Amino acid sequence: MKTFTSEERNLMYLYNSGTRLELIDNLTDMRSYLQADETELLTLTDCVLEKLRQMNDQEFSALDLYPDFMD
Structure with a gap:
């Protein structure tokens, strides 16, 4: 299973709506609104997208995508 950095996980917390494909x-939609000078967020988003595309739905379901403050 892919490992995600804390920054990657935070991005996924914000945009997760339940399934891997929806995320x-x-x-992808959010990325289309970024400006060329937002290089850090572009890079972060691309990295998360690549990892998500390489995993399957079962691996995605095993991720805990709820921040600690939600407990």
Whole structure:
């Protein structure tokens, strides 16, 4: 299973709507609004998208995508 950095996980917390494919769609949509000078967020988003595309739905379901303050 892919490991995600804390920054990657935070991005996924914000855009996760339940499924891996929905998260990919949400991040892809968000990415289209970024400006060329937002290089850090572009890079972060691309990295998360690549990892999500390489995993399957079962691996995604095993991720805990709820921040600690939600407990």
